[in-house]
Amino acid sequence: MIRVSVVGAHGRMGSNVVSAVNAAQDMELVHTIDSGDDITAITSGNTDVAVEFSVPSASLDNVLALIRNDVNVVVGTTGWTEDKMNRVREELVNHPQLSVFIAPNFAISTVLAEHFAAQAARYFESAEIIELHHPDKVDAPSGTALHTAHKISAARREAGCAPIPDNTQSDGGSRGQIVDDIHVHAVRLRGLNAHEEILFGNAGEQLVIRADSFDRSSFMPGVLLAVRHAGKTPGLSVGLDNYLDL
Structure with missing residues (x-):
C-alpha cells in the first residue's frame, strides 16, 4: 500500500484527491492537512507520498517542509516560477533519494x-x-x-x-x-x-x-498516476507527460 497524505485537503481539488485516494485499492490515506495545521506531522515514518494542493503563496514552503521530512511530493498547486523550482532543486541536493513532481495540469x-x-x-x-x-x-x-x-x-x-x-x-x-x-x-x-x-x-x-x-474528477487519474510514480525518478520533474508514453 502507498501511504498518502494530502495537503490542502479541504480545498476544491484537495477534497477530490482525498476521495480518489480512499477509492484506490493500492493506497492508504494517512494524513489530511489544511491551513493552520502542522505540516511537520507528515514524515517519512508515516507517509510515502504527499499530494500538495494548497495556494500559490504557501506551496513552496509546504514543499520545502516535506522535503526536509524526507517525503516524496506530488504538487498540483499553480504559480510555480523558475526561481521557486530552483529553491526546490537546492533543497533536494540534501535529499537525493526524493522526488518532487509538479504538474501544471493533471488532466x-x-x-x-x-x-x-x-x-x-x-x-x-x-x-x-x-x-x-x-x-x-x-x-x-x-x-x-x-x-x-x-x-x-x-x-x-x-x-x-x-x-x-x-x-x-x-x-x-x-x-x-x-x-x-x-x-x-x-x-x-x-x-x-x-x-x-x-x-x-x-x-x-x-x-x-x-x-x-x-469536472475536477477529470484530474484524479493523473494525480493517482503521479502518486504511483513518486520516488521512482529522484529530483524535480515537471509535467505529466513524463509519465505517459508520448
Missing part, C-alpha cells in the same frame, strides 16, 4: 493537447492561447497556459521559425500577456471549470486544439 486531455501543440508549432506562422476558468481561480494566466506557451515557443525556436507576426501598435492590454513570445489570454467566467484553446494559423488555414475539463 490527460490537457497533457495530450500540449503535446500535440508542441508538434504542430513549427508548421504555423501564428500561435496564440486562450485559457478559460471559473472566477474563483486565484492566478492568471493559468499554470497550464504558461507551460503550453513555453513548449510552443521551444518547438518554434528549435525549428528556426520566424517571429510571430503582429502589427498591433497600442492594444490597451487586449492582446493578452506575452509569455515566451506567445500571446496568452485569460477568461474568468462563472459556469466554466478548466478549458484551454491553442490556436495556430497560416495563410488560408487554422488549427484549433482544445481541451475541456468539465
Whole structure:
C-alpha cells in the first residue's frame, strides 16, 4: 500500500484527491492537512507520498517542509516560477533519494493537447492561447497556459521559425500577456471549470486544439498516476507527460 497524505485537503481539488485516494485499492490515506495545521506531522515514518494542493503563496514552503521530512511530493498547486523550482532543486541536493513532481495540469486531455501543440508549432506562422476558468481561480494566466506557451515557443525556436507576426501598435492590454513570445489570454467566467484553446494559423488555414475539463474528477487519474510514480525518478520533474508514453 502507498501511504498518502494530502495537503490542502479541504480545498476544491484537495477534497477530490482525498476521495480518489480512499477509492484506490493500492493506497492508504494517512494524513489530511489544511491551513493552520502542522505540516511537520507528515514524515517519512508515516507517509510515502504527499499530494500538495494548497495556494500559490504557501506551496513552496509546504514543499520545502516535506522535503526536509524526507517525503516524496506530488504538487498540483499553480504559480510555480523558475526561481521557486530552483529553491526546490537546492533543497533536494540534501535529499537525493526524493522526488518532487509538479504538474501544471493533471488532466490527460490537457497533457495530450500540449503535446500535440508542441508538434504542430513549427508548421504555423501564428500561435496564440486562450485559457478559460471559473472566477474563483486565484492566478492568471493559468499554470497550464504558461507551460503550453513555453513548449510552443521551444518547438518554434528549435525549428528556426520566424517571429510571430503582429502589427498591433497600442492594444490597451487586449492582446493578452506575452509569455515566451506567445500571446496568452485569460477568461474568468462563472459556469466554466478548466478549458484551454491553442490556436495556430497560416495563410488560408487554422488549427484549433482544445481541451475541456468539465469536472475536477477529470484530474484524479493523473494525480493517482503521479502518486504511483513518486520516488521512482529522484529530483524535480515537471509535467505529466513524463509519465505517459508520448
